[in-house]
Amino acid sequence: MPFRFGPMELIIVLVVVLIIFGVGRLPEIGGAMGKAIKEFRSTQKDITDEDTTAKKE
DSSP: OOOOOOHHHHHHHHHHHHHHHOSTTHHHHHHHHHHHHHHHHHHHHHHHHHHHHHHHO
């Protein structure tokens, strides 16, 4: 059963995050999440490129 997040669920998650971390730390958390996603995509691309190269050989 796939999880589907509607607008109400997203609002609830954002409110919980605000309560837990506070407004001051949100930019810091957002930056860390952005860096993590960028690193994940970069690693994923590297693995895909290695697989493509291995299949050609």
